[in-house]
Amino acid sequence: MSFLDSLISGISLGSVYAIIALGYTMVYGIAKMLNFAHGDVIMVGAYICFFAVTRFNLPPLVGILVAVLLCTVLGITIEKLAYAPLRSAPSLAVLITAIGVSYFLQNAALLLWSPNPKVFPNFFILHGADGAEQTGLELGSLRISYVTLVTIVVCVVIMLVLTFFINNGKLGKAMRAVSEDKDAARLMGINVNTTISVTFAIGSGLAAIAGVLYMSAYPTLVPTTGSMPGIKAFTAAVFGGIGSIPGAFLGGLLLGVIEIFAKAYISTQLSDAVVFAVLIVVLLVKPSGLLGKVVREKV
Amino acid sequence: MAELLKVDDINVYYGAIHAIKGVSFHVDEGEIVTLIGANGAGKSTTLQTVSGLLRSKTGSITFDGQSIGGVPAHRLVERGLAQVPEGRRVFLQMTVEENLEMGAYTQPKANTPGSLERVYVQFPRLKERRRQIAGTLSGGEQQMLAMGRALMSKPKLLMLDEPSMGLAPILVEQIFQIIRDLHKAGTTILLVEQNAQMALSVANRAYVLETGKITLSGTGEELIHSDEVRKAYLGG
Known part of the structure; x- marks a missing residue:
């Protein structure tokens, strides 16, 4: 693989991490909790899309939509059943509950869909004039698959829409207010529980999209599929500064690029070690992450 | 005059306390x-119970003719109750104007420009700093922002929790002048203060809280001259 090839596939993988990391970072920003079940929502989304398309013969786009919708409902349900009752519990209790939810989802998937891997179909195929299947563009010696292109574009669009929503939307501003100070937000008339539900809904819907994109690039679908991208995306969120939306974007992209470069130039087996080593260095130098906010309070 | 807020026999617990x-x-x-009293007397707890952040086990709270005991805090704003919390609690990472917009969260969007204009007339300093992040404001400016933010919901009752806390004397003077102005403009105010001197000088009536009980009440004038209050809260 040439340098440019690696860079592009790094950005593409990083885009998936970024979309997942957005879910981690938004939920952390607002509910001040690490939702370790987030990665498994990716897996559920991928399964839903898989069955919608292969068993119910729905068009891929509809399949993705169904996955997004059901994951949104799943996210809200998880929050209401597992996390909302613990709103004033110690954060360790919430963390352990999140790990419990993660295992629950994985085992439910194991029971429902068996441990046998499913091969995720590639939706991103065009048929040329001669009827031949094309999976990507050829630009000289450079080959970019449609999956890669779509992933990058989708990530950028999500990032732009989300940033606009958080900065300008009424609900988006309310989310920022809740993330800073829940009681002060209540005194403004903001329903904090609803705001937290919306955050989980957005995060889980994005996880479904990320799931489909990830499976399109790495098509082996098993019940534990979500753990690794989930942990990497969590790392990306911390890397960029947890709680920061641009941080999740930057952290995700960098993590993807570093991972692919480590694979290409250092060692395939050591790539994950390199990724986490970079994280450790960044956190030593800047504990709040790359774009983490440290606001000095004047009294 | 009509009774706007009536708090009757409330009991609030923090765990076993x-x-x-x-x-x-x-x-x-x-x-x-x-409401005046020493640190820990229960002044803020009382306010937070009225505004719905805390719950009373007994008694009743009536606001504007309706019982509001058990109504969650976020539903009370639209009914005309606004609280400026202790320690200001402005949203430090949001701009001044965004903070004010949050104050108008329950209001129709069309009302926001008019409300902003009113608040900016009252607090010209906030208008100068409207695009600034609230975390960069001074303490006095943050207090003004917290008050302006509460006024954005056009409250029938404005509850202020320790508005003078941590401010330099000249700023305390300024904040109390604003309280007088708001009162003159027709706002009903429930003020919680440790600075008894200032609070009694602006208040029509006052209650003294001691370890969770009301021990004295009267007009501001009466209490300022009461021996007990002088000894305990006004430094002799």
Whole structure:
């Protein structure tokens, strides 16, 4: 693989991490909790899309939509059943509950869909004039698959829409207010529980999209599929500064690029070690992450 | 005058600690009423119970003719109750104008420009700093922002929790002048203060809270001259 090839596939993988990391970072920003079940929502989304398309013969786009919708409902349900009752519990209790939810989802998937891997179909195929299947563009010696292109574009669009929503939307501003100070937000008339539900809904819907994109690039679908991208995306969120939306974007992209470069130039087996080593260095130098906010309070 | 807020025999607990023990008081329309008392007497707890952040185990709270005991805090704003919390609690990472917009969260969007204009007339300093992040404001400016933010919901009752806390004397003077102005403009105010001197000087009526109970009440004038209050809160 040439340098440019690696860079592009790094950005593409990083885009998936970024979309997942957005879910981690938004939920952390607002509910001040690490939702370790987030990665498994990716897996559920991928399964839903898989069955919608292969068993119910729905068009891929509809399949993705169904996955997004059901994951949104799943996210809200998880929050209401597992996390909302613990709103004033110690954060360790919430963390352990999140790990419990993660295992629950994985085992439910194991029971429902068996441990046998499913091969995720590639939706991103065009048929040329001669009827031949094309999976990507050829630009000289450079080959970019449609999956890669779509992933990058989708990530950028999500990032732009989300940033606009958080900065300008009424609900988006309310989310920022809740993330800073829940009681002060209540005194403004903001329903904090609803705001937290919306955050989980957005995060889980994005996880479904990320799931489909990830499976399109790495098509082996098993019940534990979500753990690794989930942990990497969590790392990306911390890397960029947890709680920061641009941080999740930057952290995700960098993590993807570093991972692919480590694979290409250092060692395939050591790539994950390199990724986490970079994280450790960044956190030593800047504990709040790359774009983490440290606001000095004047009294 | 009509009774706007009536608090009757509330009891509030923090776990096993009985923080508020059978407190009753009322605020009439157009009044400034103050609750004074030492640190830990239960002043803030009382306010937070009225605004719905804390719950009373007994008694009743009536606001504007309706019982509001058990109504969650976020539903009380639209009914005309606004609280400026202790320590200002402005949203430090949001701009001044965004903070004010949050104050108008329950209002129709069309009202926001008019409300902003009113607040900017009252607090010209906030207008100068409207695009600034609230975390960069001075303490006095943050207090103004917290008050302006509460006024954005056009409250019938404005509850102020320790507005002078941590401010330089000249700023305390300024904040109390604003309280007088707001009162003159027709706002009913419930003021919680440790600075008894200032609070009594602006209040129509006052209640003294001691370890969760009301021990004295009267007009501001009466209490300022009461021996007990002088000894305990006004430095002799």
